[in-house]
Amino acid sequence: MDLDVSTREEGGRVVVVAIGEVDVFTAPQLDAELSRLTADGRTDLVVDLSRVDFLDSTGLSVLVKTLKRVREADGALDVVVTAERVAKVFRITGLDQLIPLHPSVADALAT
Amino acid sequence: MDLDVSTREEGGRVVVVAIGEVDVFTAPQLDAELSRLTADGRTDLVVDLSRVDFLDSTGLSVLVKTLKRVREADGALDVVVTAERVAKVFRITGLDQLIPLHPSVADALAT
Amino acid sequence: MPAATLSIPPSVEHVRTARLVAVAAARRAGLEESVVDDVRLAVGEAVARAVLRHGTAEIGEEVDVVVRDDGAIFEVEVHDRTAPDVGDEDDGVALALVRVLVPGTRLEVRSPGTCLTLTWLRPVPA
């Protein structure tokens, strides 16, 4: 209801699209999808947050957890962020230093 | 902040565009603009509510008041409504029988 | 326990806050989006009525809104603190609209004011 999570393949990577709000209530949905993918060995991930208008620390924790799993498997995690409100959460926690942020999926796939 | 009201001329009529929510707090803004226009003898009006996502009975009262003034001056009042949520308020009060509703400004001007 | 209990000052700028809370709770309760629209409008009218009555009666205290999501019903109570005979002219259209939107609306005297209770049936969970 507040968050919609879907997955597709594009440019040889797995793109996970989140739409809505990622918070303490909805983050488990995103966590479930990312955990399912990494457990399946799908560790070359782009998480598209361009249609997410709110993200809290629970959402960041899901991404940090995913980053660890992806790195252990020599995979990669890129995140697409467009809303300044969301970008700010990455900046103030310093997470933008650990996870590459991109302005579009095309940009994330081109790296 | 919650409501923005602006006025322009188009097709020989005065088009008043409301953007936001028209409720008990903001309706006085719409009332002020419509009262100013009718007091100036501008009584051939189109009120564009296509970007209004909420309208309560206070908003309806402003339109009813405007309708009376416009009729007294042999003018006309047309209203543009696109959101079902807003259309419903007109329907359940029967105000759609008194005020012609249109799907677009172009349509309102063509009548 | 109510899904939300909200108190706001009796001024029209705060009516929107009550609508936001009621709509959020209605979505949580799983009401259809068209019913959520009715909740938004009816609660807005009921709270506007309460705020305007406080204005007429020159009562500065808060208006209270209680949202309940209990079993099969979704219910919103709007409490004002005005005497029942206050300003029955001004809130005519608002109250009429509430009654049309929410057939089971109850208006009671509940000290220290009046209480308008709006009730919706919740769809049975699948």
Add this chain to the structure above:
Amino acid sequence: MPAATLSIPPSVEHVRTARLVAVAAARRAGLEESVVDDVRLAVGEAVARAVLRHGTAEIGEEVDVVVRDDGAIFEVEVHDRTAPDVGDEDDGVALALVRVLVPGTRLEVRSPGTCLTLTWLRPVPA
């Protein structure tokens, strides 16, 4: 009088309601939109922390949120009903984020629980 007083059940689905109320009040207070973003995030973290503490301590009672807009300051108090020594592990990131966003954050014991007070300076009216 507070701009809004809200009580919610201690479950994560209701945290969003508290964000909505705080954001509506912040806009009414005339805060800049970038500050409103900080209010949304910080209040969300503070209320999530309170709700999670209630979960850890198995306390079923409500979490209370009081929003004040008094003169030069805009302030949000989040009251939980847990003992101060409950679950200081789980709310680490949330609390750290609140402290970064809102430098004047105060965490106090206020019976029957803890109270987190977030304070923003309001721009002087033009």
